[in-house]
Amino acid sequence: MVRKFDISVPASSANIGPGFDVLGLALASYLELQVVVEDESSNEDKVSSAQGETGQDPHGVTLTYSGEGEASVPKNSDQNLITRTALYVLRCNGLRTFPHPTRIHVVNPIPLGRGMGSSGAAVVGGVILGNEIGQLGLSKQRMLDYCLMIERHPDNITAAMMGGFVGSYLRELSAEDTARKEIPLSEVLPEPAGGIDTGLVPPAPPMDIGHHIKYDWTPEIKCVCIIPDFELATAKARGVLPGSYTASQVIFNLQRLAVLTTALTRSPPDAGLIFEAMQDKIHQPFRKNLIPGLSDVLANITPSTHPGLLGICISGAGPTILALATDNFDSIATEIMARINQEGVSCKARVLDLAYEGSQVVEK
Numbered sequence: 001m002v003r004k005f006d007i008s009v010p011a012s013s014a015n016i017g018p019g020f021d022v023l024g025l026a027l028a029s030y031l032e033l034q035v036v037v038e039d040e041s042s043n044e045d046k047v048s049s050a051q052g053e054t055g056q057d058p059h060g061v062t063l064t065y066s067g068e069g070e071a072s073v074p075k076n077s078d079q080n081l082i083t084r085t086a087l088y089v090l091r092c093n094g095l096r097t098f099p100h101p102t103r104i105h106v107v108n109p110i111p112l113g114r115g116m117g118s119s120g121a122a123v124v125g126g127v128i129l130g131n132e133i134g135q136l137g138l139s140k141q142r143m144l145d146y147c148l149m150i151e152r153h154p155d156n157i158t159a160a161m162m163g164g165f166v167g168s169y170l171r172e173l174s175a176e177d178t179a180r181k182e183i184p185l186s187e188v189l190p191e192p193a194g195g196i197d198t199g200l201v202p203p204a205p206p207m208d209i210g211h212h213i214k215y216d217w218t219p220e221i222k223c224v225c226i227i228p229d230f231e232l233a234t235a236k237a238r239g240v241l242p243g244s245y246t247a248s249q250v251i252f253n254l255q256r257l258a259v260l261t262t263a264l265t266r267s268p269p270d271a272g273l274i275f276e277a278m279q280d281k282i283h284q285p286f287r288k289n290l291i292p293g294l295s296d297v298l299a300n301i302t303p304s305t306h307p308g309l310l311g312i313c314i315s316g317a318g319p320t321i322l323a324l325a326t327d328n329f330d331s332i333a334t335e336i337m338a339r340i341n342q343e344g345v346s347c348k349a350r351v352l353d354l355a356y357e358g359s360q361v362v363e364k
Contacts, residue, residue, distance in 0.1 A: 004364040005132060007033040009125045010163060010355035011110045012117030013223065013315040013322050014155035017260050017278030018253035024159030024166050025322075026355035027223055031121040032107040033082070033129060037099050059087070060100035067108040068118070081119065082106065084184040084195040085126025086133060089146050091182065091197075092204045095134050102133070113231030115316030119186045120156035123147050124359055132361060140359075145205040149178070151186045156316065158212045163358025167261060168212035177206060216265035217354050224323040225315065226336045228347040232290060237317035240286045249281040256280075269326060271303040271310050278311030278324075291319045292343030297336050306332050 008030040016023035057063070061077040077083040077098070090096070110118045127146045131138045138146075140161055147157045154168035182202035184195025260277040263270060288294045291314070301323075303309045308327030315322040321340075325332050333349035340347050 001039045003035075003037040005035050006362045006364065007035065007125055007128050007132070007359065008362075009033075009121040009128070009160050009359045011352075012120055012156045012159040013115070013225070013320070014117065014153065014159070015280075015283060015314065015316055016322070017311060017313050018256040018280045018282070019155070019167070019260070020253070020280065020282045021153065021155055022167055022169070022257065023261070024155035024168065025223065026159040026163040026166075026358055027116065027225070028353040028355040029109050029116075029350065030355070031110055031118075031125055033125050034105040034107070035129065035132070036103040037133065038101055039099060059083070059098045060102065061098055062101065062103040063106070064104070065106045065108065067106075068110055069106075069108055069112050072112070073106075078195075078197075081122045081184065081186055082126040082129065085123050085146075085150055085186075086130035087197075088150070088182060088184050088195060088202060089127055089130025089136070090134050092146070092202045093134055093136055094201060098133060104129075111227055111320075113233060114227050115232065115314065115318045115320040116225065116227070117156045117160055117316065120147075120151055120153065120160050123151045123186050124157060124160045126150075128359055128361060141208070145207060145209045148209045149183055149205045154210045154212065158210060159358075161359050162212065162214060163355050165215045165217045165264065165354065166212050167215065168210055171206075171209050171211070173206070173209065215261055217356075218265060218267045218269050220267065220326045221264065221269060221310065221324055221354075222326070222329055223352045223354070224325055224329050224333050224336075225350045225352060226321040226323070226333060226340065226347055227350065228291065228319040228321075228340055228345050230319060230345065232317060232319045234317045237283075237287055237290060240290065241283060242286065245282065252279075252281045264324075269310055271308075271326075274310040274324070275303050278313055280313065284314055287314060287318055291321070291340075292345050293340040294321065296339045296342075297321065300339070301332070301335055306335065308332065312336075 010026040011029040014024045059077045063075045127143045154170045158168040181196045256277045310324040312323045329351045
């Protein structure tokens with residue numbers, strides 16, 4: 001018996017305006033997993049052949065890529081983040097490996113290390129893959145628990161899983177919950193990678209680790225993503241942040257956060273209100289120097305200079321710059337790119353809609 005199904009997971013943008021580690025957007029650019037699973041009992045010769053074709057992959061998986069990461073992402077199922085995540089889910093539920101043979105082709109348009117949720121999409125895709133391979137029947141909410149054991153950024157993860165414009169928080173986990181070597185923590189890749197097969201059954205994640213709310217979204221707002229041609233590691237972007245903040249900095253962000261989550265739901269959008277509500281004092285002032293030209297962009301591109309613009313912020317940890325707009329998308333993108341180019345950095349632009357539905361599985 002042969003099973004075929006496709007998994008799609010949207011890219012995401014996090015830290016929207018003042019919503020550092022809180023607000024996330026799902027973007028209509030999708031990581032796709034095209035999966036073919038055969039029952040190993042139906043043809044033993046196919047199993048041996050598949051194992052040989054994958055260079056003795058320990059789980060008989062043929063893993064191929066096209067798009068972003070094609071040349072650099074590991075194709076061994078014990079090293080690849082998607083398949084390691086799926087194995088973690090399977091082992092939590094008493095299954096040690098993939099059916100032999102399993103063929104997975106990954107189509108990835110999400111740039112790696114650019115602040116567009118590439119690792120979050122891989123984790124979400126891996127958890128859904130494990131659920132489908134094991135036919136576990138997990139709900140999206142329960143799969144979110146598995147995702148948040150692996151990547152502790154609920155803004156990206158929740159947006160990628162649930163879709164839309166979301167606010168989220170992560171319940172604090174105990175040291176005992178997070179200490180197991182079997183958990184393939186995505187934030188510490190490649191060393192230490194985690195996801196080690198100790199032979200033990202990993203404990204299932206606690207229930208309801210993450211909580212979220214899905215806000216409405218004004219359909220005329222599109223996301224203009226300016227993607228510089230360099231990677232910025234999340235660890236480096238985190239490293240420039242201060243260890244503490246003043247009360248005035250925190251209040252500044254809380255006031256704007258309270259306004260922004262409703263302002264983005266109203267039609268027609270109020271550009272002046274949204275632009276001011278997207279200001280931030282928690283991470284952008286400290287990270288903007290990591291992105292050449294960003295200070296110039298933030299100081300000079302406004303709704304008054306570029307009608308249709310609503311606001312600009314760093315996407316995730318960067319270096320992608322996110323502009324929300326209702327019109328003149330190409331001219332806004334061109335102006336931002338020109339200012340980045342002046343600093344000797346090439347970049348590209350993508351105008352994306354919101355991905356309202358989040359991750360999907362389609363049986364074939």
